[in-house]
Amino acid sequence: MELLSVSPPSSFALLNLLSQPVFGSPVLVWQLVLVAFLLFRIFGGSIFGSSPKVAASHILVKEEALCQMMKAELEAASAEGNEAMVALFRELAATHSICPSGKTAGGGLGQFTRGSMVPEFDAVCWTAPIGIVQGPVQTGFGHHLILVTEREEGAAERSDATDGESKDK
Numbered sequence: 001m002e003l004l005s006v007s008p009p010s011s012f013a014l015l016n017l018l019s020q021p022v023f024g025s026p027v028l029v030w031q032l033v034l035v036a037f038l039l040f041r042i043f044g045g046s047i048f049g050s051s052p053k054v055a056a057s058h059i060l061v062k063e064e065a066l067c068q069m070m071k072a073e074l075e076a077a078s079a080e081g082n083e084a085m086v087a088l089f090r091e092l093a094a095t096h097s098i099c100p101s102g103k104t105a106g107g108g109l110g111q112f113t114r115g116s117m118v119p120e121f122d123a124v125c126w127t128a129p130i131g132i133v134q135g136p137v138q139t140g141f142g143h144h145l146i147l148v149t150e151r152e153e154g155a156a157e158r159s160d161a162t163d164g165e166s167k168d169k
Contacts (some may be wrong), residue, residue: 057105058101091106118139
């Protein structure tokens with residue numbers, strides 16, 4: 001019995017497809033693809049319904065004991081106010097963190113979407129209250145103290161709804 005073999009389209013066939021007019025207009029397929037790509041790059045996917053984002057800072061160390069000690073210092077500083085705690089967090093990140101973000105950005109990671117970080121870290125970022133130090137959180141990189149600094153409104157609710165849908169299936 002002989003199997004049917006299907007070969008991929010040749011580069012000539014692909015070129016021919018991209019140079020076809022769209023619905024009889026003078027616009028060619030490759031031009032539409034280029035415009036779509038440029039719009040995506042310019043607007044960062046927001047015109048296509050972008051994913052919610054979270055912003056966080058972290059301190060990464062190898063020893064859990066050091067992580068616990070820094071968390072106690074941060075909790076004591078938070079009694080003086082959030083600004084004092086954030087300043088201390090940045091100072092501790094610059095002094096102790098083994099992640100390059102600690103040295104250059106006070107532990108700041110900027111904004112990121114769900115699934116951009118390792119699962120243990122990601123889970124904390126999407127569920128932790130904003131402005132309260134979490135940890136130690138152990139990952140393959142070491143032990144983290146995590147400070148969620150901002151989360152898009154409704155991001156937690158949307159993620160809970162998504163999680164619920166996936167569990168039901």
